[in-house]
Amino acid sequence: MRWNGAGALALMAGLAVSxxxxxxxxxxxxxxxxLDAAKTRAQILCGISGQVPGFSLPDSQGVMRxxxxxxxxxxxxxxxxxxxxxxxVPTTTQNRFxxxxxxxxxxxxxxxxxxxxxxxxxxxxxxxxxxxxxTGFLVKKSSxxxxxxxxxxATICVxxxxxxxxxxxxxxxxxxxxxxxILIQDLPELQGAFLSGRCDAYSTDASALAxxxxxxxxxxxxxxxxxxxxxxxxxxxxxxxxxxxWFDIVRxxxxxxxxxxxxxxxxANVDSMLTSTDPDxxxxxxxxxDLGKALGLDNKWAYNVIKQVGxxxxxxxxxxxPMGVPRSINxxxxxxxxxxxxxxx
Amino acid sequence: xxDATTAPRVRPPASVVGPWAWLRANLFKSWLSTxxxxxxxxxxxxxxxxxxxxxxxxxxxxxxxxxxxxxxxASCHAAKGQGACWAIIxxxxxxxLFGRFPFDEQWRPAVAVVLFIALYVFSAIxxxxxxGIDSPLLRTAAAIAVVTVLATNVVGWxxxxxxxxxxxxxxxxxxxxxxxxxxxxxxxxxxxxxGVWVVVLSAIFVLMAGGVYGLSPxxxxxxxxxxxxxxxxxxxxxxxxPLSILVALGRRSTxxxxxxxxxxxxxxxxxxxxxxxxxxxxxxxxxxxxxxxVNVDKxxxxxxxxxxxxxxxLAEVVRGGLQALPKGQAEAADALGMTYWQKTGLIVLPxxxxxxxxxxxxxxxxxxxxxxxxxIIGLFDLLTMGKIALSDPPWQAFPTEVYIVLALIYISFxxxxxxxxxxxxxxxxxxxxx
Numbered sequence: 001m002r003w004n005g006a007g008a009l010a011l012m013a014g015l016a017v018s019x020x021x022x023x024x025x026x027x028x029x030x031x032x033x034x035l036d037a038a039k040t041r042a043q044i045l046c047g048i049s050g051q052v053p054g055f056s057l058p059d060s061q062g063v064m065r066x067x068x069x070x071x072x073x074x075x076x077x078x079x080x081x082x083x084x085x086x087x088x089v090p091t092t093t094q095n096r097f098x099x100x101x102x103x104x105x106x107x108x109x110x111x112x113x114x115x116x117x118x119x120x121x122x123x124x125x126x127x128x129x130x131x132x133x134x135t136g137f138l139v140k141k142s143s144x145x146x147x148x149x150x151x152x153x154a155t156i157c158v159x160x161x162x163x164x165x166x167x168x169x170x171x172x173x174x175x176x177x178x179x180x181x182i183l184i185q186d187l188p189e190l191q192g193a194f195l196s197g198r199c200d201a202y203s204t205d206a207s208a209l210a211x212x213x214x215x216x217x218x219x220x221x222x223x224x225x226x227x228x229x230x231x232x233x234x235x236x237x238x239x240x241x242x243x244x245x246w247f248d249i250v251r252x253x254x255x256x257x258x259x260x261x262x263x264x265x266x267x268a269n270v271d272s273m274l275t276s277t278d279p280d281x282x283x284x285x286x287x288x289x290d291l292g293k294a295l296g297l298d299n300k301w302a303y304n305v306i307k308q309v310g311x312x313x314x315x316x317x318x319x320x321x322p323m324g325v326p327r328s329i330n331x332x333x334x335x336x337x338x339x340x341x342x343x344x345x
Numbered sequence: 346x347x348d349a350t351t352a353p354r355v356r357p358p359a360s361v362v363g364p365w366a367w368l369r370a371n372l373f374k375s376w377l378s379t380x381x382x383x384x385x386x387x388x389x390x391x392x393x394x395x396x397x398x399x400x401x402x403x404x405x406x407x408x409x410x411x412x413x414x415x416x417x418x419a420s421c422h423a424a425k426g427q428g429a430c431w432a433i434i435x436x437x438x439x440x441x442l443f444g445r446f447p448f449d450e451q452w453r454p455a456v457a458v459v460l461f462i463a464l465y466v467f468s469a470i471x472x473x474x475x476x477g478i479d480s481p482l483l484r485t486a487a488a489i490a491v492v493t494v495l496a497t498n499v500v501g502w503x504x505x506x507x508x509x510x511x512x513x514x515x516x517x518x519x520x521x522x523x524x525x526x527x528x529x530x531x532x533x534x535x536x537x538x539x540g541v542w543v544v545v546l547s548a549i550f551v552l553m554a555g556g557v558y559g560l561s562p563x564x565x566x567x568x569x570x571x572x573x574x575x576x577x578x579x580x581x582x583x584x585x586x587p588l589s590i591l592v593a594l595g596r597r598s599t600x601x602x603x604x605x606x607x608x609x610x611x612x613x614x615x616x617x618x619x620x621x622x623x624x625x626x627x628x629x630x631x632x633x634x635x636x637x638x639v640n641v642d643k644x645x646x647x648x649x650x651x652x653x654x655x656x657x658x659l660a661e662v663v664r665g666g667l668q669a670l671p672k673g674q675a676e677a678a679d680a681l682g683m684t685y686w687q688k689t690g691l692i693v694l695p696x697x698x699x700x701x702x703x704x705x706x707x708x709x710x711x712x713x714x715x716x717x718x719x720x721i722i723g724l725f726d727l728l729t730m731g732k733i734a735l736s737d738p739p740w741q742a743f744p745t746e747v748y749i750v751l752a753l754i755y756i757s758f759x760x761x762x763x764x765x766x767x768x769x770x771x772x773x774x775x776x777x778x779x
Contacts, residue, residue, distance in 0.1 A: 050725070053738050060436050060737075062445040062567075088445075089566050090723040095629045102632035188744065215741035217422040322415065323738060 030296035032245030034106050035079055043085045046072035047105035050090035053211055054323040055111050055131075064088045068109040070315045071130050071237055071254070073308070075107060078253040078301045083308035097122050100240055107250055108238040118238075125247055126236040128254035131320075132329045132338055134229035135167040136206035138213060141224050143200060148228040152177040157190050157199040159183070164204050167231035201226075205233060207325055214324035229329070249295050256302040258341040259284055260311035262332055267310040270303060284344055291344060312339065403428025407435055418739045430743045434750055437734035441747070444569015444730050450561065454572045457549045461575045464545045468538065469765050471772075477537045487535045490528035497521040542583070549576075565644045569725040571754070576644070577716040577726070581651040582709055588652065589659030594689065596660065597667055608660070615657035620718055623650045628722030647719045655712045662704045666697035699773040706766035710759045727751060 030036055038044045048056040048068050056066040073083040091099045091110060100108045101123060112118070113133075114126040137156070139145045148171070158165050160183040172179050182199045184190040191212060194202035202209065206229055213223045237254065239247050260266070263281050265273050273281055282288040285306075286299035293299060309315065316327060331337025360366055372382040405424050408416045421430035434441075443454040467473060501517050529547065533540030553572060556562035595601070595608035615623070627646040635641070670693060678688035698705070717728040725733065731751045735744050 050723075051733055051736055053736050057736055058440060058445050058733060060440055061448040062440055062443070062451075062569075063448070064445065087564055087566060090725065092721055092723050094625070095722060098629045098632060102635070104632060211738050212741075215738040217418055217739075217742065219422070322413075 032243055034243045034246040038079050043087050044076045045087050045105045047089050047091045047099050047108040049110045054320050067319045071109045074305045075253050077305040077308045081304050111235045114234045114236040123241045124238045125241050126238050127250040129234040129236045131235040133205050133207050133233040133235055135164050135231040136209050136229050137226040138202045138209045139224055141222050148226045154200040155180040157182045157194045157202045171230040210325040211323045245296055255341045257312040258339050259344050260306045261313040270306045400429050405430050405432050408432040416739050429746050433740045433743045433746050441730045441734050442570045444725050445567045453552045457552045457572050460545055460549050474538045478534050483535050487531035490524050493524035565642055570730045571727050574716050574727045577651055578713045581655050584652045585655035588656040589663055592660035593663035612657045612660055620654050623654050624722050658708050662701050666701035669700050670697050702770050
């Protein structure tokens with residue numbers, strides 16, 4: 001297969017290219033090939049994980065739920081006017097970037113950290129951060145520890161080869177403390193070791209810690225998530241380079257979600273907000289101005305998004321709050337968080 | 346009649362035959378054997394009682410749900426260790442079996458699974474594989490219809506890439522549909538079992554994909570669970586087996602060195618790399634070779650990878666059977682003036698294949714389970730759907746129950762396969778078994 005298949009394929013692809021058949025979809029109308037294609041098929045193709053609770057996971061009815069899934073729905077509402085017109089394409093950590101590069105998906109909303117390497121090397125662009133994550137610590141309440149700085153000499157359960165391992169080592173070196181790592185590859189095994197008391201703390205991404213704590217049911221109250229977050233993992237929405245119009249749509253749809261939360265526009269009150277006198281809300285909902293036109297969309301684009309999906313706060317409450325994760329740095333900048341929307345005018 | 350001359354028939358004493366004698370002879374022969382028996386009976390009994398307690402008596406069969414539909418698993422957490430939490434199965438069984446298929450339409454994958462099982466049962470009935478009407482005309486017509494279906498699909502696919510005019514596409518589509526029906530009907534007459542397979546598999550495909558007969562279309566990305574496992578395994582082995590016979594014959598060919606070399610290369614290359622890497626090629630590398638905007642369906646890519654991989658392994662099994670056959674059989678066929686295909690089809694293969702039934706079934710069962718590797722390219726088969734059901738935070742603490750159910754499903758399919766193969770062996774080897 002490696003030789004036969006690949007050789008034949010390369011030959012076929014080469015033939016197609018040399019004969020000039022494989023022309024990239026030419027941009028007409030909106031100026032965005034991705035948007036035109038999405039409109040033609042009346043659907044956007046959204047790469048998700050499909051396996052991460054709170055972000056994208058099918059519920060018992062098989063409907064994709066989570067912050068990443070709702071992000072896809074918001075883009076669909078903006079681009080084709082209907083939040084249900086999303087084809088969720090499950091991707092793995094290995095094939096997620098290929099899927100985006102090859103056009104199998106229009107955007108990737110898959111708990112992917114925004115780094116220089118990925119933007120610089122892979123031909124991809126991060127449109128916005130939908131979740132600020134970071135490495136945290138979970139300890140037992142009975143230990144009495146309330147700060148990571150008080151954990152000198154602690155044993156910590158951690159998966160080997162992860163960025164978590166690196167972050168902990170850096171944190172302890174900087175704070176001139178000592179720790180003993182217990183490295184276990186298998187996740188349930190690792191969690192079992194922590195619960196049975198083999199280590200004092202369990203460390204991984206804070207969102208995963210909170211979800212694990214939540215999954216313990218009545219015993220969740222015995223576990224405490226320490227306030228320190230010791231590394232930066234901004235998880236974002238990505239598009240291909242080379243289609244700036246599409247990048248604008250994805251980025252500004254997200255900014256519209258945050259603006260709506262800032263202005264108190266929700267799915268429930270968006271209709272009554274149409275008569276609001278606040279110029280920001282009037283521009284956002286397309287009553288005044290031509291913001292949608294500037295993006296190559298209908299002026300009602302943001303109205304559609306908020307009406308069908310809600311604002312960012314509603315997305316959060318629907319998907320992340322039930323996991324027992326506090327809003328903290330993911331809150332609006334006015335409430336002490338990092339989500340700051342540039343002006344929409 | 347001759348009562349006076351024969352002694353009355355007396356049953357042998359219970360200490361020599363019958364269940365008691367068997368027990369005495371096998372389980373209580375000496376004090377050591379008696380002690381072992383008692384200890385084992387105690388251990389097995391305790392284990393069984395514990396299992397019954399865990400699985401039935403103390404089990405939690407359902408949990409309450411709050412207004413948002415979130416389950417309250419407190420009773421399951423309370424019973425953990427003493428009783429099973431079957432509530433997770435009650436909550437998730439449709440997700441595990443049918444994946445993200447639209448909830449209201451899940452009767453379609455359910456019927457598809459029933460059709461698959463019916464197809465297996467049908468294929469196992471004695472005598473259904475006999476040929477039908479022996480008419481060269483019908484045979485030729487069926488062959489033309491099948492080739493037409495293949496040709497229209499390949500041309501249609503290439504046309505999609507090259508941008509052929511739509512009128513031509515419509516004509517192709519029409520020819521394709523006519524040829525499909527024709528090939529199904531003709532095959533039913535010429536070779537009934539193959540015809541049934543073609544018709545049933547087409548019905549399964551229509552049920553899953555929809556888009557015709559008033560069924561709403563469902564994209565392959567929403568398929569999941571048991572249908573994916575059965576599709577990959579059934580199509581994979583149904584295509585890999587004939588391919589493997591050709592490859593095995595090619596590898597033993599003495600007249601065609603080029604064909605032989607291709608077969609050797611194919612088998613050695615595929616066997617030299619793990620299935621995961623073949624799937625990975627199909628999923629990650631393949632799209633990069635294609636012109637932008639051309640997508641070959643992910644399931645089809647995985648399916649072709651599975652077929653190519655299984656065929657390489659099966660080819661070596663079949664070759665083992667060919668090697669084991671005494672040379673005299675082929676020479677006798679040559680002496681009778683048979684052509685190569687007559688010799689192979691009537692003399693060599695029937696004997697060679699029956700020799701290798703155990704390793705063939707071994708490979709079949711192995712591949713049935715290997716299909717769960719498609720997880721790495723983002724296809725969600727039965728096992729993966731089980732894992733996804735377990736990712737739901739309220740249920741994360743109850744993996745045992747889900748894995749038990751998955752194991753039972755896998756065991757029932759694999760055991761049926763091995764049971765059938767044992768029956769087949771007995772029947773085919775009656776002549777040798779004396």
